[in-house]
Amino acid sequence: MSILEVKGLTKIFPGTVALNDVSVSFESGRVHALVGKNGSGKSTMLKILSGSQKATSGSFYLDGEEMHFSSTADAFSKGIATVYQELSLVPGLSVTENIFLGRMPKKRGIIDYRRARKEARELLEELDIDIDADLPVSGLSMWQRQMVEIAKAMSFNPRVLQLDEPTSSLARHEVESLFKIVRSLREKDVIVIYVSHKLQELWEIADTCTVIRDGEFIGRVEMESTTRAGLVSMMFGDVQIQERPKDLMVSDEVVLSVRNLTRKGKFTDVSFDLHRGEVLGIAGMLGSGRTELLKSVFGADPFNSGKIFFAGREMHSPSLIRMKKLGMALTPEDRKHEGLILEDSVASNLCYASLRELSPNGFMKKGKEREFVDRQVEALQIKVASPRVSVGSLSGGNQQKVVVGNWLNTHPTVMFFDEPSRGIDVNAKQQIFRIMWDQSRKGVASIMVSTELEELFEVCQRILIMRDGRLIGEAYPEELTVNSLYAMCMGEGEPPRPVGSGGKVKTERQN
Numbered sequence: 001m002s003i004l005e006v007k008g009l010t011k012i013f014p015g016t017v018a019l020n021d022v023s024v025s026f027e028s029g030r031v032h033a034l035v036g037k038n039g040s041g042k043s044t045m046l047k048i049l050s051g052s053q054k055a056t057s058g059s060f061y062l063d064g065e066e067m068h069f070s071s072t073a074d075a076f077s078k079g080i081a082t083v084y085q086e087l088s089l090v091p092g093l094s095v096t097e098n099i100f101l102g103r104m105p106k107k108r109g110i111i112d113y114r115r116a117r118k119e120a121r122e123l124l125e126e127l128d129i130d131i132d133a134d135l136p137v138s139g140l141s142m143w144q145r146q147m148v149e150i151a152k153a154m155s156f157n158p159r160v161l162q163l164d165e166p167t168s169s170l171a172r173h174e175v176e177s178l179f180k181i182v183r184s185l186r187e188k189d190v191i192v193i194y195v196s197h198k199l200q201e202l203w204e205i206a207d208t209c210t211v212i213r214d215g216e217f218i219g220r221v222e223m224e225s226t227t228r229a230g231l232v233s234m235m236f237g238d239v240q241i242q243e244r245p246k247d248l249m250v251s252d253e254v255v256l257s258v259r260n261l262t263r264k265g266k267f268t269d270v271s272f273d274l275h276r277g278e279v280l281g282i283a284g285m286l287g288s289g290r291t292e293l294l295k296s297v298f299g300a301d302p303f304n305s306g307k308i309f310f311a312g313r314e315m316h317s318p319s320l321i322r323m324k325k326l327g328m329a330l331t332p333e334d335r336k337h338e339g340l341i342l343e344d345s346v347a348s349n350l351c352y353a354s355l356r357e358l359s360p361n362g363f364m365k366k367g368k369e370r371e372f373v374d375r376q377v378e379a380l381q382i383k384v385a386s387p388r389v390s391v392g393s394l395s396g397g398n399q400q401k402v403v404v405g406n407w408l409n410t411h412p413t414v415m416f417f418d419e420p421s422r423g424i425d426v427n428a429k430q431q432i433f434r435i436m437w438d439q440s441r442k443g444v445a446s447i448m449v450s451t452e453l454e455e456l457f458e459v460c461q462r463i464l465i466m467r468d469g470r471l472i473g474e475a476y477p478e479e480l481t482v483n484s485l486y487a488m489c490m491g492e493g494e495p496p497r498p499v500g501s502g503g504k505v506k507t508e509r510q511n
Contacts, residue, residue: 002028002063002159004049004080004191009058011044018044020215021058026208028159031182031192033206033223035199037235037486039451041215042195046162049193050082051075062159081153085165085287087145089152091138096120098137099152123151127181143174150181160191165287167198179205197285199228200491211235228492232483243458248440250461251276255445256328256414258297261306266292267469270306272499274414279436279446281460283453285489289469290449291333294416298330299323310414324353329407331400333418333449339403342392346384347373349391349402354409376405380435397428404435415439417448421455433459453489454482465495474499 004026011019019041026032036042047053049060051069060067062078069075075082089098096117097104105115120133129147137145146166153161163182167175182205185192194206202209203223211218211234218234256274261267267289274280284290295301297308299318308315311326332338340349350373351358358369373387380401384394391402400420407415417436421429436446436459450456456463457477464474465488473495475485480496487493 002189002191004160005061007059009045009048009060010056011048011053012056017215022212022217024210024217024220026191026193028189028191029186030207031186031194031205033202033209034193034195035209035235036212040212042212043164046082046164046195049080050162076156079159081156081158081160082162083149083153083164083166087149089137089145089148093137094133095131095135095137095148096133098148099123099155123155127151127154128184129181143177146178158190160193161185162193164195165197167196167201198491199231213237232487236483236486245437248437248461250278257309259307261296261303261308263292263296263303270471272464272471274445274447276445277440277443278462279440279448279460281456281463282447282449282466283456283463283485283489284466286451288466288489290466291418294330294418294447294449298328298416324410327413329410329412330416331403331407331418331420333422335400335403340391340399343390345388346382346391346402347387350376350405350409353406372409376408380405381431397424400424400428400432404432413444415444415446417446419450420448421450421452453485457482464499465489467491471499473497
Protein backbone atom coordinates (compact mmCIF):
# COMPACT_ATOMS: atom_id res chain seq x y z
CA MET A 1 0.00 0.00 0.00
CA SER A 2 1.23 3.47 -0.92
CA ILE A 3 0.51 6.50 1.28
CA LEU A 4 0.68 10.21 0.45
CA GLU A 5 1.00 12.22 3.66
CA VAL A 6 0.57 15.98 3.93
CA LYS A 7 1.89 17.62 7.11
CA GLY A 8 1.32 21.24 8.13
CA LEU A 9 0.99 22.47 4.56
CA THR A 10 0.71 26.29 4.43
CA LYS A 11 0.60 28.62 1.44
CA ILE A 12 0.51 32.39 1.86
CA PHE A 13 -0.07 34.79 -1.02
CA PRO A 14 0.13 38.58 -0.53
CA GLY A 15 -2.89 39.41 1.61
CA THR A 16 -4.30 35.86 1.51
CA VAL A 17 -3.69 32.62 3.42
CA ALA A 18 -4.68 30.00 0.84
CA LEU A 19 -3.74 27.01 3.03
CA ASN A 20 -3.21 27.06 6.78
CA ASP A 21 -1.45 24.14 8.46
CA VAL A 22 -3.25 21.38 6.53
CA SER A 23 -2.44 17.79 7.47
CA VAL A 24 -4.10 14.75 5.85
CA SER A 25 -3.18 11.40 4.31
CA PHE A 26 -4.35 9.47 1.24
CA GLU A 27 -3.93 5.69 0.77
CA SER A 28 -3.64 3.70 -2.45
CA GLY A 29 -6.46 1.54 -3.74
CA ARG A 30 -9.04 4.17 -2.82
CA VAL A 31 -10.59 7.22 -4.48
CA HIS A 32 -10.27 10.25 -2.22
CA ALA A 33 -12.64 13.16 -2.89
CA LEU A 34 -11.27 16.61 -2.03
CA VAL A 35 -13.99 19.24 -1.70
CA GLY A 36 -14.55 22.82 -0.58
CA LYS A 37 -16.24 25.89 -1.92
CA ASN A 38 -14.41 28.00 -4.51
CA GLY A 39 -11.46 29.72 -2.88
CA SER A 40 -11.21 27.15 -0.08
CA GLY A 41 -7.64 26.18 -1.01
CA LYS A 42 -8.16 22.79 -2.63
CA SER A 43 -6.72 23.89 -6.01
CA THR A 44 -3.72 25.40 -4.24
CA MET A 45 -3.13 22.06 -2.54
CA LEU A 46 -3.26 20.23 -5.89
CA LYS A 47 -0.77 22.68 -7.39
CA ILE A 48 1.68 22.22 -4.52
CA LEU A 49 1.47 18.43 -4.76
CA SER A 50 1.91 18.64 -8.56
CA GLY A 51 5.02 20.81 -8.38
CA SER A 52 3.51 23.89 -10.03
CA GLN A 53 3.62 25.89 -6.77
CA LYS A 54 5.82 25.80 -3.68
CA ALA A 55 4.43 25.73 -0.17
CA THR A 56 5.28 28.54 2.22
CA SER A 57 5.82 25.93 4.92
CA GLY A 58 4.98 22.31 5.66
CA SER A 59 5.90 19.13 3.83
CA PHE A 60 4.49 16.07 2.12
CA TYR A 61 5.72 12.50 1.81
CA LEU A 62 5.11 9.64 -0.62
CA ASP A 63 5.76 6.25 0.95
CA GLY A 64 7.86 7.92 3.64
CA GLU A 65 10.06 9.90 1.25
CA GLU A 66 9.81 13.68 1.57
CA MET A 67 9.01 15.29 -1.77
CA HIS A 68 10.79 18.42 -3.01
CA PHE A 69 9.61 19.70 -6.40
CA SER A 70 10.78 22.67 -8.44
CA SER A 71 8.58 21.80 -11.44
CA THR A 72 5.76 19.54 -12.58
CA ALA A 73 8.39 17.38 -14.30
CA ASP A 74 9.87 16.65 -10.86
CA ALA A 75 6.43 15.54 -9.64
CA PHE A 76 5.95 13.26 -12.66
CA SER A 77 9.36 11.72 -12.08
CA LYS A 78 8.38 10.88 -8.50
CA GLY A 79 5.04 9.40 -9.50
CA ILE A 80 2.55 12.26 -8.95
CA ALA A 81 0.50 13.12 -12.06
CA THR A 82 -2.26 15.73 -12.32
CA VAL A 83 -5.05 16.24 -14.85
CA TYR A 84 -6.40 19.77 -14.62
CA GLN A 85 -9.82 21.07 -15.62
CA GLU A 86 -8.17 23.14 -18.36
CA LEU A 87 -6.82 20.45 -20.64
CA SER A 88 -3.26 20.82 -21.94
CA LEU A 89 -3.48 18.86 -25.19
CA VAL A 90 -2.19 20.14 -28.54
CA PRO A 91 -5.13 19.99 -31.00
CA GLY A 92 -2.99 19.71 -34.14
CA LEU A 93 -1.14 16.61 -32.93
CA SER A 94 -2.35 13.01 -32.83
CA VAL A 95 -3.46 11.13 -29.74
CA THR A 96 -0.14 9.28 -29.70
CA GLU A 97 1.90 12.48 -30.02
CA ASN A 98 -0.05 14.10 -27.18
CA ILE A 99 0.40 11.13 -24.86
CA PHE A 100 4.18 11.11 -25.35
CA LEU A 101 4.62 14.84 -25.97
CA GLY A 102 8.26 15.83 -25.41
CA ARG A 103 9.33 12.22 -24.82
CA MET A 104 8.54 10.33 -28.03
CA PRO A 105 10.56 7.09 -28.26
CA LYS A 106 13.53 7.29 -30.61
CA LYS A 107 15.59 4.88 -32.66
CA ARG A 108 19.09 5.98 -33.69
CA GLY A 109 18.19 9.58 -32.80
CA ILE A 110 15.01 9.59 -34.93
CA ILE A 111 11.47 9.47 -33.54
CA ASP A 112 10.18 5.92 -33.70
CA TYR A 113 6.52 6.52 -34.64
CA ARG A 114 5.79 2.81 -35.00
CA ARG A 115 6.87 2.08 -31.44
CA ALA A 116 5.07 5.20 -30.14
CA ARG A 117 1.77 4.16 -31.77
CA LYS A 118 2.17 0.60 -30.44
CA GLU A 119 2.77 1.81 -26.88
CA ALA A 120 -0.10 4.30 -27.11
CA ARG A 121 -2.51 1.61 -28.32
CA GLU A 122 -1.42 -0.75 -25.55
CA LEU A 123 -1.94 1.97 -22.94
CA LEU A 124 -5.37 2.92 -24.29
CA GLU A 125 -6.36 -0.75 -24.39
CA GLU A 126 -5.15 -1.32 -20.82
CA LEU A 127 -7.29 1.62 -19.67
CA ASP A 128 -10.22 0.40 -21.78
CA ILE A 129 -10.26 3.66 -23.75
CA ASP A 130 -11.71 3.11 -27.22
CA ILE A 131 -9.94 5.90 -29.16
CA ASP A 132 -7.83 5.58 -32.32
CA ALA A 133 -4.25 6.52 -31.39
CA ASP A 134 -3.69 8.02 -34.86
CA LEU A 135 -6.57 10.51 -34.71
CA PRO A 136 -5.79 14.22 -34.31
CA VAL A 137 -6.98 15.57 -30.95
CA SER A 138 -8.80 18.38 -32.76
CA GLY A 139 -11.35 15.85 -34.00
CA LEU A 140 -12.14 14.40 -30.56
CA SER A 141 -15.08 15.22 -28.31
CA MET A 142 -14.52 16.81 -24.90
CA TRP A 143 -14.82 13.53 -23.01
CA GLN A 144 -12.42 11.80 -25.43
CA ARG A 145 -9.89 14.57 -24.82
CA GLN A 146 -10.36 14.04 -21.10
CA MET A 147 -9.60 10.35 -21.59
CA VAL A 148 -6.46 11.15 -23.59
CA GLU A 149 -5.35 13.50 -20.82
CA ILE A 150 -5.76 10.69 -18.29
CA ALA A 151 -3.90 8.26 -20.58
CA LYS A 152 -1.11 10.81 -20.89
CA ALA A 153 -0.88 11.04 -17.09
CA MET A 154 -0.96 7.24 -16.72
CA SER A 155 1.86 6.85 -19.26
CA PHE A 156 4.16 8.02 -16.44
CA ASN A 157 3.05 5.02 -14.34
CA PRO A 158 2.12 7.32 -11.45
CA ARG A 159 1.53 6.25 -7.88
CA VAL A 160 -0.73 9.29 -7.40
CA LEU A 161 -3.26 10.66 -9.89
CA GLN A 162 -4.95 14.00 -9.14
CA LEU A 163 -8.13 14.76 -11.11
CA ASP A 164 -9.33 18.39 -11.00
CA GLU A 165 -13.06 18.72 -11.84
CA PRO A 166 -12.83 15.92 -14.45
CA THR A 167 -16.57 15.81 -15.20
CA SER A 168 -17.22 19.56 -15.48
CA SER A 169 -17.73 19.39 -19.26
CA LEU A 170 -19.01 15.82 -19.64
CA ALA A 171 -22.48 14.43 -20.36
CA ARG A 172 -23.88 11.73 -18.08
CA HIS A 173 -22.93 8.76 -20.29
CA GLU A 174 -19.44 10.23 -20.64
CA VAL A 175 -19.18 10.54 -16.86
CA GLU A 176 -19.91 6.80 -16.58
CA SER A 177 -17.02 6.08 -18.97
CA LEU A 178 -14.72 8.21 -16.84
CA PHE A 179 -15.86 6.52 -13.63
CA LYS A 180 -15.10 3.13 -15.16
CA ILE A 181 -11.51 4.21 -15.76
CA VAL A 182 -11.16 5.74 -12.28
CA ARG A 183 -12.41 2.51 -10.69
CA SER A 184 -9.88 0.51 -12.73
CA LEU A 185 -7.10 2.78 -11.43
CA ARG A 186 -8.26 2.13 -7.89
CA GLU A 187 -7.89 -1.58 -8.55
CA LYS A 188 -4.33 -0.96 -9.78
CA ASP A 189 -3.47 0.49 -6.33
CA VAL A 190 -3.15 4.08 -7.57
CA ILE A 191 -3.85 6.86 -5.05
CA VAL A 192 -6.64 8.84 -6.74
CA ILE A 193 -7.40 12.36 -5.48
CA TYR A 194 -10.67 13.51 -7.02
CA VAL A 195 -11.72 17.19 -6.87
CA SER A 196 -15.33 17.96 -7.76
CA HIS A 197 -18.07 20.43 -6.87
CA LYS A 198 -20.76 17.95 -8.00
CA LEU A 199 -21.62 16.40 -4.67
CA GLN A 200 -24.00 13.83 -6.13
CA GLU A 201 -21.03 12.17 -7.89
CA LEU A 202 -19.05 11.53 -4.76
CA TRP A 203 -21.18 8.65 -3.48
CA GLU A 204 -20.76 6.96 -6.87
CA ILE A 205 -17.00 7.20 -7.19
CA ALA A 206 -15.28 8.17 -3.91
CA ASP A 207 -14.34 6.11 -0.86
CA THR A 208 -13.37 9.02 1.37
CA CYS A 209 -13.95 12.78 1.34
CA THR A 210 -11.56 15.41 2.69
CA VAL A 211 -13.07 18.86 3.33
CA ILE A 212 -11.12 22.13 3.25
CA ARG A 213 -12.79 25.41 4.24
CA ASP A 214 -11.11 28.83 4.03
CA GLY A 215 -7.71 27.17 3.81
CA GLU A 216 -8.27 25.00 6.89
CA PHE A 217 -8.56 21.22 7.13
CA ILE A 218 -12.09 20.53 8.44
CA GLY A 219 -12.11 16.74 8.40
CA ARG A 220 -12.01 13.50 6.46
CA VAL A 221 -15.00 11.17 6.35
CA GLU A 222 -15.90 7.81 4.85
CA MET A 223 -18.45 8.30 2.06
CA GLU A 224 -20.55 5.33 3.15
CA SER A 225 -21.06 6.85 6.59
CA THR A 226 -21.75 10.50 5.72
CA THR A 227 -24.82 12.31 4.37
CA ARG A 228 -25.21 15.11 1.89
CA ALA A 229 -26.45 17.45 4.61
CA GLY A 230 -23.47 16.58 6.78
CA LEU A 231 -21.00 17.18 3.97
CA VAL A 232 -22.55 20.55 3.05
CA SER A 233 -22.36 21.59 6.70
CA MET A 234 -18.66 20.70 6.81
CA MET A 235 -17.99 22.64 3.61
CA PHE A 236 -19.75 25.86 4.51
CA GLY A 237 -20.21 25.97 8.28
CA ASP A 238 -22.38 28.68 9.82
CA VAL A 239 -22.56 31.68 7.49
CA GLN A 240 -23.38 35.14 8.84
CA ILE A 241 -25.32 37.30 6.38
CA GLN A 242 -25.34 41.10 6.55
CA GLU A 243 -28.62 42.90 5.93
CA ARG A 244 -29.47 44.82 2.78
CA PRO A 245 -30.76 48.38 3.12
CA LYS A 246 -34.53 48.48 3.61
CA ASP A 247 -35.18 51.36 1.21
CA LEU A 248 -34.26 49.60 -2.04
CA MET A 249 -37.18 49.52 -4.47
CA VAL A 250 -37.79 47.58 -7.66
CA SER A 251 -39.94 48.89 -10.51
CA ASP A 252 -42.37 46.76 -12.48
CA GLU A 253 -40.62 47.99 -15.62
CA VAL A 254 -38.52 45.37 -17.39
CA VAL A 255 -35.29 46.92 -18.68
CA LEU A 256 -33.64 43.73 -19.98
CA SER A 257 -35.31 40.57 -21.25
CA VAL A 258 -33.42 37.45 -22.35
CA ARG A 259 -35.29 34.67 -24.14
CA ASN A 260 -34.02 31.15 -24.90
CA LEU A 261 -30.41 32.31 -25.26
CA THR A 262 -27.97 29.55 -26.21
CA ARG A 263 -24.23 29.47 -26.77
CA LYS A 264 -23.13 25.95 -27.63
CA GLY A 265 -20.91 24.41 -25.01
CA LYS A 266 -21.44 27.29 -22.58
CA PHE A 267 -25.14 27.78 -21.75
CA THR A 268 -28.49 26.58 -23.10
CA ASP A 269 -32.03 28.01 -23.36
CA VAL A 270 -31.56 30.81 -20.81
CA SER A 271 -34.54 33.14 -20.20
CA PHE A 272 -35.02 35.83 -17.53
CA ASP A 273 -36.17 39.43 -16.97
CA LEU A 274 -34.36 42.24 -15.14
CA HIS A 275 -36.38 45.10 -13.63
CA ARG A 276 -35.43 48.76 -13.22
CA GLY A 277 -33.61 49.27 -9.94
CA GLU A 278 -33.30 45.57 -9.23
CA VAL A 279 -30.13 43.95 -7.91
CA LEU A 280 -30.31 40.44 -9.37
CA GLY A 281 -27.86 37.68 -8.45
CA ILE A 282 -26.81 34.69 -10.53
CA ALA A 283 -25.63 31.78 -8.41
CA GLY A 284 -23.62 28.89 -9.80
CA MET A 285 -20.33 27.08 -9.47
CA LEU A 286 -17.32 27.60 -11.72
CA GLY A 287 -18.12 26.26 -15.18
CA SER A 288 -21.87 26.78 -14.83
CA GLY A 289 -21.88 29.40 -17.61
CA ARG A 290 -22.46 32.57 -15.56
CA THR A 291 -19.60 34.67 -16.94
CA GLU A 292 -20.20 33.45 -20.49
CA LEU A 293 -23.87 34.43 -20.21
CA LEU A 294 -23.05 37.98 -19.09
CA LYS A 295 -20.52 38.43 -21.89
CA SER A 296 -22.96 37.22 -24.56
CA VAL A 297 -25.74 39.51 -23.33
CA PHE A 298 -23.26 42.39 -23.21
CA GLY A 299 -22.22 41.76 -26.81
CA ALA A 300 -18.63 40.83 -25.99
CA ASP A 301 -19.11 37.19 -27.05
CA PRO A 302 -21.42 35.66 -29.69
CA PHE A 303 -24.40 33.37 -29.08
CA ASN A 304 -26.02 30.79 -31.36
CA SER A 305 -29.73 31.35 -30.82
CA GLY A 306 -32.26 33.21 -28.70
CA LYS A 307 -33.27 36.84 -28.31
CA ILE A 308 -32.20 39.83 -26.21
CA PHE A 309 -34.48 42.82 -25.63
CA PHE A 310 -32.81 45.93 -24.21
CA ALA A 311 -33.73 49.60 -24.10
CA GLY A 312 -37.15 48.78 -25.57
CA ARG A 313 -35.93 46.96 -28.66
CA GLU A 314 -34.69 43.58 -29.81
CA MET A 315 -30.93 43.40 -30.15
CA HIS A 316 -30.03 41.71 -33.42
CA SER A 317 -26.36 40.62 -33.31
CA PRO A 318 -25.53 42.85 -30.32
CA SER A 319 -22.03 44.28 -30.13
CA LEU A 320 -20.12 45.65 -27.19
CA ILE A 321 -20.03 49.14 -28.70
CA ARG A 322 -23.77 49.19 -29.37
CA MET A 323 -24.78 47.82 -25.97
CA LYS A 324 -22.52 50.32 -24.22
CA LYS A 325 -23.99 53.17 -26.22
CA LEU A 326 -27.53 52.10 -25.25
CA GLY A 327 -26.66 52.04 -21.55
CA MET A 328 -25.19 48.66 -20.58
CA ALA A 329 -21.97 48.21 -18.60
CA LEU A 330 -19.86 45.22 -17.52
CA THR A 331 -17.20 45.09 -14.81
CA PRO A 332 -15.27 41.93 -15.79
CA GLU A 333 -14.16 39.05 -13.62
CA ASP A 334 -10.47 39.57 -14.51
CA ARG A 335 -10.07 43.27 -13.78
CA LYS A 336 -6.30 43.33 -14.30
CA HIS A 337 -6.45 41.99 -17.86
CA GLU A 338 -9.93 42.95 -19.05
CA GLY A 339 -10.95 45.93 -16.92
CA LEU A 340 -7.81 48.04 -16.53
CA ILE A 341 -4.62 49.13 -18.25
CA LEU A 342 -2.35 48.82 -15.23
CA GLU A 343 0.50 50.95 -16.61
CA ASP A 344 -1.82 53.91 -17.28
CA SER A 345 -3.04 56.46 -14.77
CA VAL A 346 -6.10 56.27 -12.57
CA ALA A 347 -7.51 59.23 -14.52
CA SER A 348 -7.10 57.51 -17.87
CA ASN A 349 -8.66 54.29 -16.60
CA LEU A 350 -11.66 56.22 -15.29
CA CYS A 351 -12.30 57.64 -18.75
CA TYR A 352 -11.65 54.84 -21.25
CA ALA A 353 -15.30 53.81 -21.57
CA SER A 354 -16.31 57.45 -22.12
CA LEU A 355 -13.75 58.47 -24.74
CA ARG A 356 -16.41 59.11 -27.39
CA GLU A 357 -18.13 61.64 -25.13
CA LEU A 358 -14.88 63.19 -23.87
CA SER A 359 -13.24 63.53 -27.29
CA PRO A 360 -16.00 63.83 -29.92
CA ASN A 361 -13.62 65.48 -32.41
CA GLY A 362 -10.58 63.39 -31.57
CA PHE A 363 -9.29 65.85 -28.98
CA MET A 364 -9.77 65.30 -25.25
CA LYS A 365 -11.81 67.93 -23.44
CA LYS A 366 -9.51 68.36 -20.46
CA GLY A 367 -12.06 70.20 -18.33
CA LYS A 368 -14.66 67.51 -18.82
CA GLU A 369 -12.09 64.79 -18.23
CA ARG A 370 -11.21 66.35 -14.85
CA GLU A 371 -14.92 66.52 -14.04
CA PHE A 372 -15.38 62.81 -14.82
CA VAL A 373 -12.30 61.82 -12.83
CA ASP A 374 -13.00 64.00 -9.78
CA ARG A 375 -16.62 62.86 -9.63
CA GLN A 376 -15.75 59.17 -9.37
CA VAL A 377 -12.73 59.62 -7.08
CA GLU A 378 -14.97 61.49 -4.63
CA ALA A 379 -18.17 59.45 -5.02
CA LEU A 380 -16.43 56.06 -4.84
CA GLN A 381 -13.87 57.16 -2.21
CA ILE A 382 -10.94 55.98 -4.32
CA LYS A 383 -7.84 56.26 -2.12
CA VAL A 384 -5.18 57.81 -4.34
CA ALA A 385 -2.59 60.56 -3.80
CA SER A 386 -3.13 61.81 -7.35
CA PRO A 387 -5.29 60.62 -10.25
CA ARG A 388 -2.14 60.72 -12.35
CA VAL A 389 -0.48 57.80 -10.59
CA SER A 390 -0.48 54.35 -12.18
CA VAL A 391 -3.64 52.37 -11.44
CA GLY A 392 -1.40 49.33 -10.97
CA SER A 393 -0.03 50.93 -7.80
CA LEU A 394 -3.43 50.85 -6.08
CA SER A 395 -4.81 48.18 -3.78
CA GLY A 396 -7.16 45.56 -5.24
CA GLY A 397 -10.19 47.28 -3.73
CA ASN A 398 -9.31 50.66 -5.17
CA GLN A 399 -8.56 49.10 -8.55
CA GLN A 400 -12.03 47.58 -8.51
CA LYS A 401 -13.54 50.98 -7.73
CA VAL A 402 -11.72 52.43 -10.76
CA VAL A 403 -13.23 49.69 -12.95
CA VAL A 404 -16.70 50.51 -11.61
CA GLY A 405 -16.13 54.27 -11.91
CA ASN A 406 -15.01 53.92 -15.51
CA TRP A 407 -18.40 52.41 -16.37
CA LEU A 408 -20.44 54.73 -14.16
CA ASN A 409 -19.08 57.60 -16.25
CA THR A 410 -21.03 56.16 -19.20
CA HIS A 411 -24.33 56.77 -17.31
CA PRO A 412 -25.55 53.15 -17.59
CA THR A 413 -29.08 51.91 -16.98
CA VAL A 414 -27.94 48.28 -16.52
CA MET A 415 -24.67 47.13 -14.94
CA PHE A 416 -23.20 43.63 -14.84
CA PHE A 417 -20.85 42.90 -11.93
CA ASP A 418 -18.83 39.71 -12.52
CA GLU A 419 -17.08 38.67 -9.27
CA PRO A 420 -16.92 42.30 -8.03
CA SER A 421 -15.40 41.35 -4.65
CA ARG A 422 -12.70 38.96 -5.83
CA GLY A 423 -9.31 39.66 -4.29
CA ILE A 424 -10.34 42.65 -2.17
CA ASP A 425 -10.65 43.08 1.59
CA VAL A 426 -13.84 43.13 3.65
CA ASN A 427 -14.12 46.91 3.85
CA ALA A 428 -13.61 47.31 0.11
CA LYS A 429 -16.28 44.65 -0.52
CA GLN A 430 -18.79 46.58 1.55
CA GLN A 431 -17.97 49.76 -0.36
CA ILE A 432 -18.55 48.00 -3.69
CA PHE A 433 -21.86 46.64 -2.41
CA ARG A 434 -22.93 50.13 -1.27
CA ILE A 435 -22.17 51.43 -4.75
CA MET A 436 -24.55 48.84 -6.19
CA TRP A 437 -27.26 49.82 -3.71
CA ASP A 438 -26.75 53.54 -4.44
CA GLN A 439 -27.18 52.85 -8.15
CA SER A 440 -30.33 50.86 -7.39
CA ARG A 441 -31.80 53.90 -5.65
CA LYS A 442 -31.14 55.85 -8.86
CA GLY A 443 -33.03 53.26 -10.91
CA VAL A 444 -29.96 51.47 -12.30
CA ALA A 445 -30.50 47.70 -12.53
CA SER A 446 -27.64 45.33 -11.74
CA ILE A 447 -26.79 41.68 -12.22
CA MET A 448 -24.18 40.31 -9.84
CA VAL A 449 -22.24 37.06 -10.24
CA SER A 450 -20.22 35.88 -7.26
CA THR A 451 -18.50 32.63 -6.38
CA GLU A 452 -19.13 33.52 -2.72
CA LEU A 453 -22.85 32.76 -2.73
CA GLU A 454 -23.35 34.28 0.72
CA GLU A 455 -22.62 37.66 -0.90
CA LEU A 456 -25.67 37.23 -3.12
CA PHE A 457 -27.81 36.91 0.00
CA GLU A 458 -26.33 40.11 1.36
CA VAL A 459 -26.55 42.19 -1.80
CA CYS A 460 -29.33 40.90 -4.07
CA GLN A 461 -33.12 41.02 -3.98
CA ARG A 462 -33.61 37.96 -6.19
CA ILE A 463 -31.29 35.09 -7.13
CA LEU A 464 -31.27 33.02 -10.31
CA ILE A 465 -29.68 29.58 -9.96
CA MET A 466 -27.48 28.28 -12.77
CA ARG A 467 -26.14 24.74 -13.16
CA ASP A 468 -24.41 23.03 -16.08
CA GLY A 469 -25.16 25.92 -18.43
CA ARG A 470 -28.88 26.16 -17.59
CA LEU A 471 -30.97 28.40 -15.37
CA ILE A 472 -32.74 25.85 -13.21
CA GLY A 473 -34.82 28.20 -11.06
CA GLU A 474 -34.99 31.31 -8.93
CA ALA A 475 -35.45 32.24 -5.27
CA TYR A 476 -35.63 35.20 -2.93
CA PRO A 477 -32.91 35.22 -0.23
CA GLU A 478 -35.44 34.86 2.58
CA GLU A 479 -36.71 31.59 1.07
CA LEU A 480 -33.55 29.50 1.51
CA THR A 481 -30.24 29.22 3.31
CA VAL A 482 -26.73 29.67 1.97
CA ASN A 483 -26.07 25.97 2.46
CA SER A 484 -29.17 24.98 0.51
CA LEU A 485 -28.21 27.37 -2.30
CA TYR A 486 -24.72 25.86 -2.51
CA ALA A 487 -26.29 22.40 -2.57
CA MET A 488 -28.64 23.37 -5.43
CA CYS A 489 -25.74 24.77 -7.45
CA MET A 490 -23.90 21.49 -6.93
CA GLY A 491 -26.81 19.33 -8.04
CA GLU A 492 -28.49 18.59 -4.72
CA GLY A 493 -32.18 19.57 -4.68
CA GLU A 494 -34.19 21.99 -6.75
CA PRO A 495 -35.00 25.70 -6.20
CA PRO A 496 -38.42 26.81 -4.94
CA ARG A 497 -39.76 27.58 -8.43
CA PRO A 498 -38.82 27.99 -12.09
CA VAL A 499 -37.47 31.30 -13.34
CA GLY A 500 -40.23 33.85 -13.87
CA SER A 501 -42.98 31.93 -12.09
CA GLY A 502 -42.98 34.06 -8.97
CA GLY A 503 -45.01 36.95 -10.37
CA LYS A 504 -44.08 40.48 -9.38
CA VAL A 505 -40.55 41.02 -8.17
CA LYS A 506 -40.50 41.63 -4.44
CA THR A 507 -39.34 44.99 -3.09
CA GLU A 508 -37.84 45.57 0.32
CA ARG A 509 -41.01 47.28 1.53
CA GLN A 510 -43.11 44.31 0.53
CA ASN A 511 -40.94 41.84 2.44
